[in-house]
Amino acid sequence: MDRAPDLTAPGGEASGPLTGSEPAFLRRHFREAILVVLCVVELGIFSTLDPHFLTLSNLLDATRYMSEAGLVALGMSIVIRTGGIDLSVGSTLALASVSIGLFFQAGVPIVFCILLGLLVGAICGAINGVLVAYLGLVPITVTLGTMALFRGIAYALTGAMSFSGFPLSFARLANFKIAGVPAQFLFLIAFVLIMWLVMHRTRFGRYVGAIGYNVTATRYSGVRVRWILIATYTLCGAISALAAVLYTSRVFSARADAALGIELSAITAVVLGGASIMGGRGSIVGAFIAVILLTYLQNGLIIAGIPGEFQGVVVGLFLLAGVFFTTRVERRYDKAK
Amino acid sequence: MKTMFRLGLTAAALAAAATMATSAFAAGTNVKDCVFGVLPKQVGNEYWAAVNKGAQEAGKELGVKVDFNGPTSADTAGQTQFIDSWVQKGYCAISISAADANAVVPALLRAKDAGIKVSAFDADTDPSAREVFLSQAVPSGISGKLGDLMANLTGKKGNFLVITSTLTAPNQSEWIRLLQEHLAKNYPDMKIAAILPGQEDNEKSRDVALGYLRAHPETTGIIAVTQSLPGLAEAKKQLGLTIPLIGIGPPSCCTAVLKDGSANATILWNPIDIGYATVYMQYAQVTGALKLGTGNEIDAGRLGKLKFIKDDTILLGEPMVFTKDNMGQFQF
Numbered sequence: 001m002d003r004a005p006d007l008t009a010p011g012g013e014a015s016g017p018l019t020g021s022e023p024a025f026l027r028r029h030f031r032e033a034i035l036v037v038l039c040v041v042e043l044g045i046f047s048t049l050d051p052h053f054l055t056l057s058n059l060l061d062a063t064r065y066m067s068e069a070g071l072v073a074l075g076m077s078i079v080i081r082t083g084g085i086d087l088s089v090g091s092t093l094a095l096a097s098v099s100i101g102l103f104f105q106a107g108v109p110i111v112f113c114i115l116l117g118l119l120v121g122a123i124c125g126a127i128n129g130v131l132v133a134y135l136g137l138v139p140i141t142v143t144l145g146t147m148a149l150f151r152g153i154a155y156a157l158t159g160a161m162s163f164s165g166f167p168l169s170f171a172r173l174a175n176f177k178i179a180g181v182p183a184q185f186l187f188l189i190a191f192v193l194i195m196w197l198v199m200h201r202t203r204f205g206r207y208v209g210a211i212g213y214n215v216t217a218t219r220y221s222g223v224r225v226r227w228i229l230i231a232t233y234t235l236c237g238a239i240s241a242l243a244a245v246l247y248t249s250r251v252f253s254a255r256a257d258a259a260l261g262i263e264l265s266a267i268t269a270v271v272l273g274g275a276s277i278m279g280g281r282g283s284i285v286g287a288f289i290a291v292i293l294l295t296y297l298q299n300g301l302i303i304a305g306i307p308g309e310f311q312g313v314v315v316g317l318f319l320l321a322g323v324f325f326t327t328r329v330e331r332r333y334d335k336a337k
Numbered sequence: 338m339k340t341m342f343r344l345g346l347t348a349a350a351l352a353a354a355a356t357m358a359t360s361a362f363a364a365g366t367n368v369k370d371c372v373f374g375v376l377p378k379q380v381g382n383e384y385w386a387a388v389n390k391g392a393q394e395a396g397k398e399l400g401v402k403v404d405f406n407g408p409t410s411a412d413t414a415g416q417t418q419f420i421d422s423w424v425q426k427g428y429c430a431i432s433i434s435a436a437d438a439n440a441v442v443p444a445l446l447r448a449k450d451a452g453i454k455v456s457a458f459d460a461d462t463d464p465s466a467r468e469v470f471l472s473q474a475v476p477s478g479i480s481g482k483l484g485d486l487m488a489n490l491t492g493k494k495g496n497f498l499v500i501t502s503t504l505t506a507p508n509q510s511e512w513i514r515l516l517q518e519h520l521a522k523n524y525p526d527m528k529i530a531a532i533l534p535g536q537e538d539n540e541k542s543r544d545v546a547l548g549y550l551r552a553h554p555e556t557t558g559i560i561a562v563t564q565s566l567p568g569l570a571e572a573k574k575q576l577g578l579t580i581p582l583i584g585i586g587p588p589s590c591c592t593a594v595l596k597d598g599s600a601n602a603t604i605l606w607n608p609i610d611i612g613y614a615t616v617y618m619q620y621a622q623v624t625g626a627l628k629l630g631t632g633n634e635i636d637a638g639r640l641g642k643l644k645f646i647k648d649d650t651i652l653l654g655e656p657m658v659f660t661k662d663n664m665g666q667f668q669f
Contacts, residue, residue, distance in 0.1 A: 050426070058425040065418060162505045164439035175443050251414045251440040255505070260410070302422040308380040308409045 031274035034326050035289040042293060046300030053303045060181055062299040064174075064250070067184035068093075068243040070291040072262055073269040074195050075239030077287045080270050081199070082232055083212040083279025084132060084139035089240045090262040091150035092124040094255070096244035098154040101163035101254025110170055118241045124150055125237020129230030147263070154256035164253035174249035184246050188288075191242075196284045208232055212279025269294055272322050293322070369400050371429035373619045375612070376419050377407040378436040378460065378506075382537075383589045384564060384608050388459075391612030398638055399620050404428070405612075420444040424451050430619035433467075434459035438507045442466045454622040458615040460508045464649060469627065471618050473606040473653045475646065476508065480515035482604050482656050483583060484524065487558050490581035490601060494526030495557025498549055500584075502537040502563045509562045512585075516560070530556065539568030546572035556580060564590035570599035588664035595661045602660045606653055614640055614653055 047054035072089045079086045100117040104110060124146065131142045174184050199205035207228050210218040219225045243262075248254050271277065272293070273286030297318055301311045375392050377385040389405040396403035404423070408415030416436060421444055423431055431448055435441055435457060445455050445466035458471040487497065499516070501509045513532060520527045531549055535542025542565035550556055550572060557580060559569055564586025573582060584591070586603045594600040617637040621627035627635055629649055634642040646652045 052426040055425070058422075061421055061425055064421065159504065162437060162439065171443055175447075247414070250443065251417065251437075252443050253437065253439045255437070255440070257503070257505075258414070298418070299422060302406070302419055303426060305404055305406065308407050312409060 029283075029285075031326060032283060032286050032289055035273065035286060035293060038322060038325075039289065039293050039296070042296060042300065046296070046304060049300070049304035053300055056180075058299070058303065059296075060177075060185075062295060063185035063188075064182040065299070066291050066295045067174075067182075067188040068247050068250075068259065069262060069265045069269065069295065070188045070288060071191060071239050071243040071246070072259075073266040073273075073287045073291050074191065074284065075236035076263075076266040077270045077273070077275055077282050077284060078195075078199065078208060078232055079139070079236045080267075080275045080277065081208050081212050081279060081282045082229060083215070084229070084233075085143065085267070085277070086125075086128060086233060086236050087140065087143040087263050088124065088128060088146040088150055089236065089266060090259045091147045091154070092121050092237050092240040093244040093247060093262065094258040095124060095150045095154045096121040096241035097248045097254045097258045098158050098163075098256050099254075100245065100248055101166075102157060104166060104254075105163060110167060114245050117244060118238055121241020121244065122234050122238040125234040125240070126230060128237065129233030132233065133226040133229040151256065158254075158256050162253045162255035166248075166252060166254075170249055171252045172249075174246045184250075187246075192284060192288045199284055204228070204231070209281075212281070265294065268319055272319065272326070274326070368429070368620070368623050371623060372402045372404055372426070373616055373623075374419070374423040374428040374431040375403060375405045375458075375615060375619075376416055376423075376431060376433040377405070378416075378434050379409060380405075380407045381409050382564075384587055387587060387589075387608040388612035388615075391607075391609035391614075392616050393612075394609070395613040395616035395620075395638060399616065401429075401616070401620065403616055414440050416441050417444040420448055424448050424453060427451075428453060429623050430454040430456065432456045432458050432471075432615050432619055433462060435462040435507060436460070436503075437505050438462050454619065456615075456618055456622060458618070459611060460506065462507075468622060468649070469618065469629065470650045471611065471615055471643075471653060472646070472650050473611045474656045475652060476511045477515045477519070479585065479604065479656050480512045481519050482658065483512070483560055483562075483585070484516055484519040484527075486583050486602060486604070486658065487560055487581060488524045488527060490583070491527075491558050493524050496528050496530040496553070496555060498546065498553070498556050498559045499529050499532045500535045500542055500546060500559065500561040500563060500565065500569060501532055502534065504532075504534050512562045516562075527557075529560075535561070535563060535565050535568065537563045537565060539565050539571075541565075541568070543568035543572045547575060550576055550578065554578075558582070561585065564603065566591040566600040566603065567594050570594040573599055588659040592664065595659070595664055598661070602658050604656045604658050606656055610640060611653055613638065614643060614651075618643075618651060 043054060052058055076086055076089060096117040099120040100113045103113040103116050128143055128146055131137050132139050176183050178186055199208065207223050210223065211225055211228060215225060247258055269290040270282065270287045272290035273283055275282030297315060301314055306314065377388060379385065392403050392405050407419060416433065417440065420431060420441060424447060431453055433441060438461060442463050445462060449455050455467045456469045457467045459473055461470045499513055501513060517529055530553065533545040533549060535545055546559065546569050559580065559582045561569055561584035564584055566582060566584045566586065569582055582600045584603045585605055587605055587608055588595065588603060591600055591603055614637045618635055621635040631645050631648050633645045635651060637643045643651050643653065
């Protein structure tokens, strides 16, 4: 790292000087500001393609789809902050979903099924954490393996059948609204706030960033790096399981093929939100805004009637443009020293 | 700070100033202003392209716009987002071929609550979520034909490998169940030894078949309840097997392997017809001409009158067998 880590900045990012005339808040949250602008531009473009897009009804309804990817992105951003990565989040979600179904089938009350599902997610995360922290294995390789393992276990346990005998009350969880806003979205916002507090106002959060910047220095500072890493991955796993609860409720079935590919969406959001894959840098709020950006992108494409075959092209191009644009503008300002 | 605040305010203003379009479909809306949503399991293969062709043809004849769109993967939960978006757009009718009978139920119920006519075609959902289902062929008709075909090709006995799409796909599961019944009743010496998911993907089907056939070289024949015959024929070729291979699919899925004989036949209803009939069914729903009840009929344009075989199920017709001898006549 050639930048002095500025661990006191709320964004956790090293603040690079801009031209000097910007207010300090904007300087520190430059990436987030760009993302908000992109969001507005995106909403504008889609509103011209079809009048039904920019309606309160649609905008609120689409937030329904943000919560699962959003939660997973939050968990992922913590891991990426340590310089690691967790590709197994989707598989953990699937295994947690399947566990909820199996426990319920066995007669466990639904509330305990949810808690047990969270426990399963935490265990999956802990496995990742131990492999990374104690065996010193590279996170991408470890989680590539557990990605296959966890989902494989899910498939094996269910024989690839889906289970859908849940009580209707469980379906309400992800299908009801408060004041017109889907409950999952409010839950996501609350969670973003909690995560922000954890990462920027607790010692744990401080250490997570420190590990990403310079793990050796952190270790020599007396921080128990191994435990922090295990805790990080465990937290990520538990958050994925939380997303599993929402997913299972939304589709009203426990399934081993749940959330296929969500890990890529999560990484996309986290990177777009300003995290460095090398660790140490990353914005909870940035990832959150990126999730909003990406969800409305998909929603806008469907509303505009773009055939499914072309959606992947648009998403890919958008992502490349987004990363290019945000990185370039940031670099240009960083150069002005 | 100021800029950030201004940006935030603009964004909020945009959202708030937007028209509060209601998503409820007002009864009495002119059907010519309607958009019908047809939601396949996935887009991007010839079968669904043919269904779309038929749907667009019917849409033109009836003077309604048909939006045919769906997820690009067999993502069982990906269909829900389309349903929710179409509810926002106020479509008059939504018809779905469900990748999973239960995953789409909450979304479809929301559509129903918004006053949209919900139906299913090709692959049914839980009946509570839709008013009517268009069945392309009686499932027992398909499995019966499959069983009879394979029996004729193999001397009525042996151990057979069945390749399906995903183990949760409702129509495939139903066909397999009925096939087992049909074999048990008519050809007791024919046994289904294994059922493996090929996920309607040629490569995946080839790989699962290779894995199985290597371990079970005594397999007498392969029955696919999907159209992944090219992949399965490839597996046969790699192992040097000449056992019969039949499947369900349009002739265009498997022209090469049907021609060179590595696949014996496919059976199917006409996918163009099912797209066509689906839109006519939606039209009947929206105009109120559709009356539930066994024995009732709906008008289906060039297909004539289609009958209700159950109180809530309409039948398209009889399945066809496509072989290298007759496949030249069909463009799909």
